Amino acid sequence: MSATIAIVGGGPAGLLAAWQLAEAGHTVALYEAQATMGRKFLVAGHGGFNLSNSEPPAAFAGRYGTRHPEFARYLHLFSPDELRRLLARLGIETFVGTSGRVFPTPNHKPAHVLRAWLDRLRALGVQLHMRHRWLGFGTEPGTHCLRHEATGEEFTIRPDATLLALGGASWAKTGSDGRWLPLLLAAGVECLPFAPANCGAEVAWSAYFREKVGRQPLKNIALRCGSHRVRGELLLTDYGIEGTPVYALTPYLRAALATGEPAFLHLHLKPDLPDAPLRQQLARRPDGTSLASFLSKTLRLGPPVPTLLRELAPAGPLPTTPDALFSLLTALPLPVSALRPLDEAISTAGGVAWDAVDEHLMLRRQPGTFVAGEMLDWEAPTGGYLLQGCFSTGAWAAQGIGEFLRVGRV
Numbered sequence: 001m002s003a004t005i006a007i008v009g010g011g012p013a014g015l016l017a018a019w020q021l022a023e024a025g026h027t028v029a030l031y032e033a034q035a036t037m038g039r040k041f042l043v044a045g046h047g048g049f050n051l052s053n054s055e056p057p058a059a060f061a062g063r064y065g066t067r068h069p070e071f072a073r074y075l076h077l078f079s080p081d082e083l084r085r086l087l088a089r090l091g092i093e094t095f096v097g098t099s100g101r102v103f104p105t106p107n108h109k110p111a112h113v114l115r116a117w118l119d120r121l122r123a124l125g126v127q128l129h130m131r132h133r134w135l136g137f138g139t140e141p142g143t144h145c146l147r148h149e150a151t152g153e154e155f156t157i158r159p160d161a162t163l164l165a166l167g168g169a170s171w172a173k174t175g176s177d178g179r180w181l182p183l184l185l186a187a188g189v190e191c192l193p194f195a196p197a198n199c200g201a202e203v204a205w206s207a208y209f210r211e212k213v214g215r216q217p218l219k220n221i222a223l224r225c226g227s228h229r230v231r232g233e234l235l236l237t238d239y240g241i242e243g244t245p246v247y248a249l250t251p252y253l254r255a256a257l258a259t260g261e262p263a264f265l266h267l268h269l270k271p272d273l274p275d276a277p278l279r280q281q282l283a284r285r286p287d288g289t290s291l292a293s294f295l296s297k298t299l300r301l302g303p304p305v306p307t308l309l310r311e312l313a314p315a316g317p318l319p320t321t322p323d324a325l326f327s328l329l330t331a332l333p334l335p336v337s338a339l340r341p342l343d344e345a346i347s348t349a350g351g352v353a354w355d356a357v358d359e360h361l362m363l364r365r366q367p368g369t370f371v372a373g374e375m376l377d378w379e380a381p382t383g384g385y386l387l388q389g390c391f392s393t394g395a396w397a398a399q400g401i402g403e404f405l406r407v408g409r410v
Protein backbone atom coordinates (compact mmCIF):
# COMPACT_ATOMS: atom_id res chain seq x y z
CA MET A 1 0.00 0.00 0.00
CA SER A 2 1.31 3.47 -0.80
CA ALA A 3 2.28 5.70 2.10
CA THR A 4 1.50 9.35 2.56
CA ILE A 5 4.52 11.58 2.40
CA ALA A 6 4.56 15.28 3.24
CA ILE A 7 7.11 17.43 1.50
CA VAL A 8 7.46 20.95 2.84
CA GLY A 9 9.12 23.53 0.58
CA GLY A 10 8.42 23.87 -3.13
CA GLY A 11 11.98 24.65 -4.27
CA PRO A 12 14.24 22.45 -6.42
CA ALA A 13 15.01 19.96 -3.61
CA GLY A 14 11.34 19.47 -2.67
CA LEU A 15 10.12 19.35 -6.29
CA LEU A 16 12.66 16.69 -7.22
CA ALA A 17 11.82 14.53 -4.21
CA ALA A 18 8.08 14.92 -4.90
CA TRP A 19 8.52 13.67 -8.46
CA GLN A 20 10.62 10.67 -7.45
CA LEU A 21 8.40 9.61 -4.55
CA ALA A 22 5.17 10.04 -6.52
CA GLU A 23 6.65 8.04 -9.39
CA ALA A 24 7.54 5.30 -6.90
CA GLY A 25 3.81 5.05 -6.17
CA HIS A 26 3.54 7.02 -2.94
CA THR A 27 0.84 9.54 -2.09
CA VAL A 28 2.64 12.88 -1.89
CA ALA A 29 1.39 16.19 -0.49
CA LEU A 30 3.61 19.20 -1.14
CA TYR A 31 3.23 22.23 1.15
CA GLU A 32 4.65 25.64 0.27
CA ALA A 33 4.37 28.83 2.35
CA GLN A 34 4.26 31.16 -0.65
CA ALA A 35 1.39 31.64 -3.08
CA THR A 36 3.47 29.95 -5.81
CA MET A 37 6.13 27.25 -5.90
CA GLY A 38 9.77 27.64 -6.89
CA ARG A 39 10.23 31.39 -6.52
CA LYS A 40 13.97 31.18 -5.93
CA PHE A 41 14.29 28.74 -8.82
CA LEU A 42 12.72 31.41 -11.02
CA VAL A 43 15.12 34.04 -9.66
CA ALA A 44 18.03 31.68 -10.44
CA GLY A 45 16.53 31.29 -13.91
CA HIS A 46 16.57 35.01 -14.54
CA GLY A 47 20.20 35.20 -13.36
CA GLY A 48 21.51 32.86 -16.08
CA PHE A 49 19.58 29.62 -15.51
CA ASN A 50 22.64 27.54 -14.96
CA LEU A 51 21.11 24.22 -13.93
CA SER A 52 24.17 22.07 -13.53
CA ASN A 53 27.67 21.49 -14.83
CA SER A 54 29.35 18.92 -17.08
CA GLU A 55 32.48 18.67 -14.93
CA PRO A 56 33.71 15.07 -14.34
CA PRO A 57 32.29 13.45 -11.17
CA ALA A 58 35.36 13.68 -8.91
CA ALA A 59 35.99 17.34 -9.71
CA PHE A 60 32.25 18.04 -9.38
CA ALA A 61 32.10 16.51 -5.89
CA GLY A 62 35.23 18.50 -4.96
CA ARG A 63 33.17 21.68 -5.35
CA TYR A 64 31.39 20.88 -2.08
CA GLY A 65 34.57 21.37 -0.02
CA THR A 66 34.75 19.29 3.15
CA ARG A 67 31.42 17.66 2.22
CA HIS A 68 32.74 16.13 -0.98
CA PRO A 69 32.50 12.49 0.23
CA GLU A 70 28.76 12.86 0.91
CA PHE A 71 28.13 14.79 -2.29
CA ALA A 72 30.04 12.20 -4.33
CA ARG A 73 27.38 9.70 -3.20
CA TYR A 74 24.46 12.06 -3.83
CA LEU A 75 25.78 12.93 -7.29
CA HIS A 76 26.32 9.29 -8.09
CA LEU A 77 22.68 8.60 -7.27
CA PHE A 78 21.35 11.63 -9.12
CA SER A 79 23.95 12.94 -11.53
CA PRO A 80 23.94 15.97 -13.84
CA ASP A 81 23.20 13.54 -16.71
CA GLU A 82 20.25 12.16 -14.77
CA LEU A 83 18.95 15.71 -14.32
CA ARG A 84 19.25 16.32 -18.05
CA ARG A 85 17.38 13.07 -18.78
CA LEU A 86 14.65 14.04 -16.35
CA LEU A 87 14.24 17.45 -17.98
CA ALA A 88 14.19 15.82 -21.41
CA ARG A 89 11.20 13.79 -20.20
CA LEU A 90 9.48 17.16 -19.64
CA GLY A 91 10.36 18.18 -23.18
CA ILE A 92 13.10 20.52 -21.92
CA GLU A 93 16.32 20.11 -23.87
CA THR A 94 19.59 21.25 -22.31
CA PHE A 95 23.04 22.05 -23.65
CA VAL A 96 26.56 22.41 -22.30
CA GLY A 97 27.95 25.94 -22.70
CA THR A 98 31.58 26.69 -23.48
CA SER A 99 32.35 27.01 -19.76
CA GLY A 100 30.99 23.49 -19.12
CA ARG A 101 27.83 24.86 -17.51
CA VAL A 102 24.52 23.18 -18.31
CA PHE A 103 21.61 25.38 -19.45
CA PRO A 104 18.15 24.74 -20.89
CA THR A 105 17.98 25.65 -24.58
CA PRO A 106 17.03 29.34 -24.98
CA ASN A 107 13.45 28.55 -26.00
CA HIS A 108 12.82 27.21 -22.47
CA LYS A 109 12.27 30.12 -20.11
CA PRO A 110 12.43 29.54 -16.31
CA ALA A 111 8.64 29.80 -15.89
CA HIS A 112 8.18 27.26 -18.69
CA VAL A 113 10.47 24.72 -16.97
CA LEU A 114 8.74 25.21 -13.62
CA ARG A 115 5.27 24.92 -15.18
CA ALA A 116 6.21 21.69 -16.98
CA TRP A 117 7.58 20.28 -13.72
CA LEU A 118 4.43 21.18 -11.74
CA ASP A 119 2.21 19.75 -14.51
CA ARG A 120 4.12 16.47 -14.21
CA LEU A 121 3.61 16.46 -10.43
CA ARG A 122 -0.11 17.07 -10.84
CA ALA A 123 -0.30 14.28 -13.42
CA LEU A 124 1.35 11.98 -10.89
CA GLY A 125 -1.31 12.93 -8.35
CA VAL A 126 0.87 15.08 -6.10
CA GLN A 127 -1.33 17.41 -4.04
CA LEU A 128 0.06 20.94 -4.25
CA HIS A 129 -0.83 23.05 -1.22
CA MET A 130 0.25 26.67 -1.62
CA ARG A 131 0.15 29.23 1.22
CA HIS A 132 0.78 26.49 3.80
CA ARG A 133 3.50 27.35 6.29
CA TRP A 134 5.26 24.74 8.38
CA LEU A 135 5.19 25.93 12.01
CA GLY A 136 7.24 23.16 13.59
CA PHE A 137 6.96 19.63 14.92
CA GLY A 138 3.74 18.50 16.59
CA THR A 139 3.61 17.13 20.12
CA GLU A 140 3.08 13.54 18.92
CA PRO A 141 6.08 11.89 17.22
CA GLY A 142 5.98 12.21 13.41
CA THR A 143 3.40 15.01 13.43
CA HIS A 144 3.84 18.51 12.00
CA CYS A 145 2.00 21.78 12.55
CA LEU A 146 0.99 23.90 9.56
CA ARG A 147 -0.90 27.13 9.03
CA HIS A 148 -3.01 27.97 6.00
CA GLU A 149 -1.74 31.50 5.39
CA ALA A 150 -4.93 32.61 3.60
CA THR A 151 -7.38 31.59 6.34
CA GLY A 152 -5.09 31.56 9.38
CA GLU A 153 -6.29 28.03 10.19
CA GLU A 154 -3.69 25.94 12.01
CA PHE A 155 -3.73 22.15 11.82
CA THR A 156 -1.59 19.09 12.40
CA ILE A 157 -0.63 16.43 9.85
CA ARG A 158 0.54 12.89 10.53
CA PRO A 159 2.26 11.63 7.38
CA ASP A 160 4.19 8.36 7.22
CA ALA A 161 7.33 10.33 6.44
CA THR A 162 8.21 13.99 5.88
CA LEU A 163 10.81 15.87 3.90
CA LEU A 164 11.70 19.39 4.96
CA ALA A 165 13.22 21.27 2.01
CA LEU A 166 12.87 24.81 3.32
CA GLY A 167 15.86 26.41 1.61
CA GLY A 168 18.51 28.77 2.98
CA ALA A 169 18.14 32.30 4.27
CA SER A 170 18.85 34.68 1.42
CA TRP A 171 16.47 36.48 -0.90
CA ALA A 172 13.79 36.24 1.77
CA LYS A 173 11.22 37.72 -0.61
CA THR A 174 11.29 34.39 -2.50
CA GLY A 175 10.21 32.57 0.68
CA SER A 176 13.69 31.32 1.65
CA ASP A 177 13.64 33.29 4.87
CA GLY A 178 15.37 30.89 7.27
CA ARG A 179 12.57 31.30 9.82
CA TRP A 180 12.63 27.54 10.28
CA LEU A 181 16.00 27.56 12.06
CA PRO A 182 14.80 28.49 15.58
CA LEU A 183 11.97 25.94 15.19
CA LEU A 184 14.48 23.15 14.57
CA LEU A 185 16.75 24.39 17.37
CA ALA A 186 13.77 24.32 19.75
CA ALA A 187 13.25 20.69 18.80
CA GLY A 188 16.83 19.86 19.74
CA VAL A 189 18.11 19.69 16.14
CA GLU A 190 21.64 21.06 15.96
CA CYS A 191 21.91 23.96 13.49
CA LEU A 192 24.70 26.37 12.65
CA PRO A 193 24.10 30.11 12.21
CA PHE A 194 23.48 31.21 8.61
CA ALA A 195 26.27 32.99 6.79
CA PRO A 196 26.29 34.59 3.34
CA ALA A 197 27.87 32.48 0.57
CA ASN A 198 28.46 33.45 -3.04
CA CYS A 199 28.12 37.13 -2.23
CA GLY A 200 29.86 40.42 -2.87
CA ALA A 201 32.42 41.98 -0.53
CA GLU A 202 32.65 45.45 0.94
CA VAL A 203 35.61 47.73 0.28
CA ALA A 204 35.71 51.19 1.86
CA TRP A 205 36.38 53.15 -1.33
CA SER A 206 37.14 56.86 -1.01
CA ALA A 207 34.34 59.24 -1.96
CA TYR A 208 36.49 60.31 -4.94
CA PHE A 209 36.79 56.72 -6.20
CA ARG A 210 33.09 56.01 -5.77
CA GLU A 211 32.19 59.10 -7.73
CA LYS A 212 34.78 58.69 -10.46
CA VAL A 213 34.56 54.94 -11.04
CA GLY A 214 31.08 53.98 -9.88
CA ARG A 215 30.08 50.61 -11.28
CA GLN A 216 32.56 49.15 -13.77
CA PRO A 217 33.73 45.69 -14.79
CA LEU A 218 37.33 44.49 -14.77
CA LYS A 219 37.54 41.67 -17.30
CA ASN A 220 40.04 38.82 -17.41
CA ILE A 221 41.45 39.23 -13.95
CA ALA A 222 42.57 36.74 -11.30
CA LEU A 223 41.66 37.17 -7.67
CA ARG A 224 43.45 35.49 -4.80
CA CYS A 225 42.56 34.93 -1.14
CA GLY A 226 45.57 33.33 0.55
CA SER A 227 46.51 30.39 -1.66
CA HIS A 228 43.11 30.21 -3.42
CA ARG A 229 43.07 31.83 -6.84
CA VAL A 230 40.14 32.28 -9.24
CA ARG A 231 39.89 33.73 -12.74
CA GLY A 232 36.95 35.73 -14.07
CA GLU A 233 35.36 39.14 -14.27
CA LEU A 234 35.16 41.49 -11.30
CA LEU A 235 32.58 44.22 -10.93
CA LEU A 236 33.56 47.38 -9.03
CA THR A 237 30.53 48.82 -7.26
CA ASP A 238 29.99 51.76 -4.97
CA TYR A 239 30.11 49.48 -1.91
CA GLY A 240 32.92 47.15 -2.99
CA ILE A 241 33.21 44.25 -5.41
CA GLU A 242 30.93 41.64 -6.97
CA GLY A 243 31.37 38.87 -9.51
CA THR A 244 32.09 35.17 -9.87
CA PRO A 245 35.67 35.31 -8.54
CA VAL A 246 34.54 37.04 -5.31
CA TYR A 247 31.67 34.57 -4.90
CA ALA A 248 34.02 31.61 -5.31
CA LEU A 249 36.35 33.00 -2.66
CA THR A 250 33.60 33.67 -0.09
CA PRO A 251 34.44 30.70 2.19
CA TYR A 252 38.09 31.77 2.50
CA LEU A 253 37.21 35.43 2.83
CA ARG A 254 34.67 34.61 5.55
CA ALA A 255 37.33 32.62 7.44
CA ALA A 256 39.83 35.48 7.05
CA LEU A 257 37.31 38.04 8.32
CA ALA A 258 36.47 35.80 11.30
CA THR A 259 40.03 36.18 12.64
CA GLY A 260 39.28 39.85 13.35
CA GLU A 261 42.35 40.90 11.33
CA PRO A 262 41.98 42.98 8.14
CA ALA A 263 41.19 40.63 5.26
CA PHE A 264 42.84 41.13 1.88
CA LEU A 265 42.14 39.86 -1.60
CA HIS A 266 44.93 40.22 -4.16
CA LEU A 267 44.09 41.24 -7.67
CA HIS A 268 46.14 40.24 -10.72
CA LEU A 269 45.25 42.55 -13.59
CA LYS A 270 47.16 40.69 -16.36
CA PRO A 271 46.91 36.99 -15.53
CA ASP A 272 47.15 35.94 -19.20
CA LEU A 273 50.56 37.52 -19.59
CA PRO A 274 53.39 35.48 -18.06
CA ASP A 275 55.63 37.27 -15.57
CA ALA A 276 58.74 37.59 -17.79
CA PRO A 277 57.07 39.38 -20.74
CA LEU A 278 55.09 41.56 -18.31
CA ARG A 279 58.31 42.63 -16.60
CA GLN A 280 59.91 43.29 -19.99
CA GLN A 281 57.00 45.49 -21.08
CA LEU A 282 57.16 47.45 -17.84
CA ALA A 283 60.92 47.96 -18.23
CA ARG A 284 60.36 49.51 -21.67
CA ARG A 285 58.17 52.40 -20.48
CA PRO A 286 59.37 55.49 -22.38
CA ASP A 287 60.49 58.47 -20.29
CA GLY A 288 57.86 61.16 -19.95
CA THR A 289 54.89 58.91 -20.75
CA SER A 290 52.11 59.15 -18.21
CA LEU A 291 51.35 55.92 -16.36
CA ALA A 292 47.72 55.97 -17.51
CA SER A 293 48.66 56.30 -21.16
CA PHE A 294 51.42 53.67 -20.88
CA LEU A 295 49.11 51.13 -19.17
CA SER A 296 46.37 51.74 -21.67
CA LYS A 297 48.53 51.59 -24.83
CA THR A 298 50.98 48.86 -23.87
CA LEU A 299 49.00 46.61 -21.56
CA ARG A 300 45.45 47.52 -22.55
CA LEU A 301 44.72 48.47 -18.98
CA GLY A 302 42.59 51.54 -19.56
CA PRO A 303 40.17 53.19 -17.12
CA PRO A 304 39.40 52.44 -14.35
CA VAL A 305 42.76 50.72 -13.73
CA PRO A 306 44.94 53.82 -13.12
CA THR A 307 42.36 55.20 -10.67
CA LEU A 308 42.17 51.80 -8.98
CA LEU A 309 45.95 51.67 -8.61
CA ARG A 310 45.99 55.14 -7.08
CA GLU A 311 43.16 54.18 -4.73
CA LEU A 312 44.77 50.98 -3.48
CA ALA A 313 48.51 51.55 -3.76
CA PRO A 314 50.27 52.30 -0.49
CA ALA A 315 50.12 56.00 0.44
CA GLY A 316 52.20 58.39 -1.63
CA PRO A 317 52.74 58.72 -5.37
CA LEU A 318 52.45 55.62 -7.54
CA PRO A 319 55.74 53.75 -7.88
CA THR A 320 57.67 54.23 -11.08
CA THR A 321 60.16 51.34 -10.99
CA PRO A 322 59.23 48.32 -13.12
CA ASP A 323 59.54 45.97 -10.13
CA ALA A 324 57.19 47.99 -7.95
CA LEU A 325 54.68 48.37 -10.80
CA PHE A 326 54.87 44.65 -11.48
CA SER A 327 53.97 43.96 -7.83
CA LEU A 328 51.01 46.32 -8.03
CA LEU A 329 49.64 44.92 -11.27
CA THR A 330 49.99 41.29 -10.22
CA ALA A 331 49.01 41.47 -6.55
CA LEU A 332 47.07 44.64 -5.90
CA PRO A 333 45.82 44.38 -2.30
CA LEU A 334 42.07 44.87 -1.90
CA PRO A 335 41.16 45.44 1.76
CA VAL A 336 37.79 43.83 2.48
CA SER A 337 35.86 45.06 5.51
CA ALA A 338 32.88 42.68 5.37
CA LEU A 339 30.81 40.37 3.22
CA ARG A 340 27.58 41.77 1.82
CA PRO A 341 24.40 41.14 3.89
CA LEU A 342 22.95 37.64 4.03
CA ASP A 343 19.76 38.53 2.19
CA GLU A 344 21.70 39.58 -0.93
CA ALA A 345 23.73 36.37 -1.10
CA ILE A 346 23.15 33.84 -3.88
CA SER A 347 23.29 31.05 -1.30
CA THR A 348 23.80 30.48 2.40
CA ALA A 349 26.21 28.48 4.49
CA GLY A 350 25.05 27.21 7.88
CA GLY A 351 21.72 25.57 8.65
CA VAL A 352 21.11 21.97 9.72
CA ALA A 353 24.38 20.50 11.05
CA TRP A 354 25.62 17.27 9.51
CA ASP A 355 25.75 15.66 12.95
CA ALA A 356 21.99 16.22 13.18
CA VAL A 357 21.26 13.86 10.25
CA ASP A 358 22.02 10.21 9.59
CA GLU A 359 23.46 8.87 6.32
CA HIS A 360 19.96 9.01 4.75
CA LEU A 361 19.55 12.70 5.66
CA MET A 362 16.99 11.79 8.33
CA LEU A 363 16.98 13.98 11.44
CA ARG A 364 18.33 11.87 14.31
CA ARG A 365 16.08 13.69 16.78
CA GLN A 366 12.95 13.32 14.60
CA PRO A 367 12.74 9.83 13.08
CA GLY A 368 10.75 9.90 9.84
CA THR A 369 11.64 13.53 9.04
CA PHE A 370 14.31 14.08 6.40
CA VAL A 371 16.00 17.26 5.15
CA ALA A 372 17.41 18.24 1.75
CA GLY A 373 18.66 21.19 -0.27
CA GLU A 374 20.13 24.42 0.91
CA MET A 375 18.80 24.09 4.45
CA LEU A 376 21.69 21.71 5.14
CA ASP A 377 25.06 23.20 6.07
CA TRP A 378 26.98 23.07 2.80
CA GLU A 379 28.20 25.53 0.26
CA ALA A 380 29.44 25.36 -3.29
CA PRO A 381 30.41 27.94 -5.90
CA THR A 382 28.11 29.20 -8.62
CA GLY A 383 28.29 27.34 -11.93
CA GLY A 384 25.33 24.97 -11.53
CA TYR A 385 26.70 23.32 -8.38
CA LEU A 386 24.02 24.84 -6.14
CA LEU A 387 20.95 23.64 -8.02
CA GLN A 388 22.54 20.26 -8.74
CA GLY A 389 23.40 19.94 -5.04
CA CYS A 390 19.76 20.65 -4.14
CA PHE A 391 18.40 18.18 -6.70
CA SER A 392 20.88 15.47 -5.67
CA THR A 393 20.22 15.85 -1.93
CA GLY A 394 16.48 15.81 -2.74
CA ALA A 395 16.96 12.52 -4.59
CA TRP A 396 19.05 11.08 -1.76
CA ALA A 397 16.48 12.01 0.87
CA ALA A 398 13.70 10.58 -1.34
CA GLN A 399 15.61 7.31 -1.52
CA GLY A 400 16.05 7.39 2.26
CA ILE A 401 12.30 7.93 2.71
CA GLY A 402 11.59 4.95 0.44
CA GLU A 403 13.90 2.79 2.58
CA PHE A 404 12.36 4.11 5.80
CA LEU A 405 8.86 3.24 4.63
CA ARG A 406 9.90 -0.18 3.39
CA VAL A 407 11.62 -1.39 6.54
CA GLY A 408 10.00 0.87 9.12
CA ARG A 409 13.34 2.30 10.13
CA VAL A 410 16.63 2.79 8.31
Ligand SMILES: Cc1cc2nc3c(=O)[nH]c(=O)nc-3n(C[C@H](O)[C@H](O)[C@H](O)COP(=O)(O)OP(=O)(O)OC[C@H]3O[C@@H](n4cnc5c(N)ncnc54)[C@H](O)[C@@H]3O)c2cc1C
Binding pocket: 008, 009, 010, 011, 012, 013, 014, 031, 032, 033, 034, 037, 038, 039, 040, 041, 043, 044, 045, 047, 048, 049, 050, 051, 052, 132, 133, 134, 135, 165, 166, 167, 168, 170, 171, 174, 175, 176, 177, 178, 179, 180, 345, 346, 347, 372, 373, 374, 375, 382, 383, 384, 385, 386, 387, 388, 390
Ligand atom coordinates in the same frame (compact mmCIF):
# COMPACT_ATOMS: atom_id res chain seq x y z
C1 LIG B 1 19.97 35.54 -7.60
C2 LIG B 1 20.18 34.05 -7.54
C3 LIG B 1 20.69 33.40 -8.65
C4 LIG B 1 20.94 32.02 -8.59
N1 LIG B 1 21.43 31.39 -9.70
C5 LIG B 1 21.73 30.08 -9.65
C6 LIG B 1 22.22 29.41 -10.80
O1 LIG B 1 22.31 29.97 -11.92
N2 LIG B 1 22.58 28.10 -10.66
C7 LIG B 1 22.48 27.43 -9.47
O2 LIG B 1 22.85 26.27 -9.40
N3 LIG B 1 21.92 28.03 -8.39
C8 LIG B 1 21.55 29.32 -8.44
N4 LIG B 1 21.02 29.94 -7.34
C9 LIG B 1 20.81 29.16 -6.10
C10 LIG B 1 19.55 28.29 -6.13
O3 LIG B 1 18.45 29.04 -6.60
C11 LIG B 1 19.26 27.75 -4.72
O4 LIG B 1 20.42 27.12 -4.23
C12 LIG B 1 18.11 26.76 -4.72
O5 LIG B 1 16.91 27.38 -5.16
C13 LIG B 1 17.85 26.18 -3.33
O6 LIG B 1 16.88 25.17 -3.47
P1 LIG B 1 16.10 24.59 -2.21
O7 LIG B 1 15.04 23.68 -2.75
O8 LIG B 1 17.05 24.05 -1.22
O9 LIG B 1 15.43 25.85 -1.52
P2 LIG B 1 14.55 27.05 -2.11
O10 LIG B 1 14.64 27.15 -3.58
O11 LIG B 1 14.95 28.22 -1.31
O12 LIG B 1 13.07 26.60 -1.76
C14 LIG B 1 12.63 26.49 -0.41
C15 LIG B 1 11.13 26.69 -0.39
O13 LIG B 1 10.66 26.43 0.93
C16 LIG B 1 9.64 27.37 1.22
N5 LIG B 1 9.56 27.52 2.68
C17 LIG B 1 10.46 28.08 3.51
N6 LIG B 1 10.02 28.01 4.78
C18 LIG B 1 8.81 27.38 4.75
C19 LIG B 1 7.88 27.01 5.75
N7 LIG B 1 8.09 27.27 7.05
N8 LIG B 1 6.75 26.37 5.37
C20 LIG B 1 6.52 26.08 4.05
N9 LIG B 1 7.37 26.43 3.07
C21 LIG B 1 8.52 27.07 3.40
C22 LIG B 1 10.11 28.64 0.54
O14 LIG B 1 9.03 29.52 0.30
C23 LIG B 1 10.73 28.10 -0.75
O15 LIG B 1 9.81 28.09 -1.83
C24 LIG B 1 20.69 31.29 -7.39
C25 LIG B 1 20.15 31.96 -6.28
C26 LIG B 1 19.89 33.32 -6.35
C27 LIG B 1 19.32 34.03 -5.16
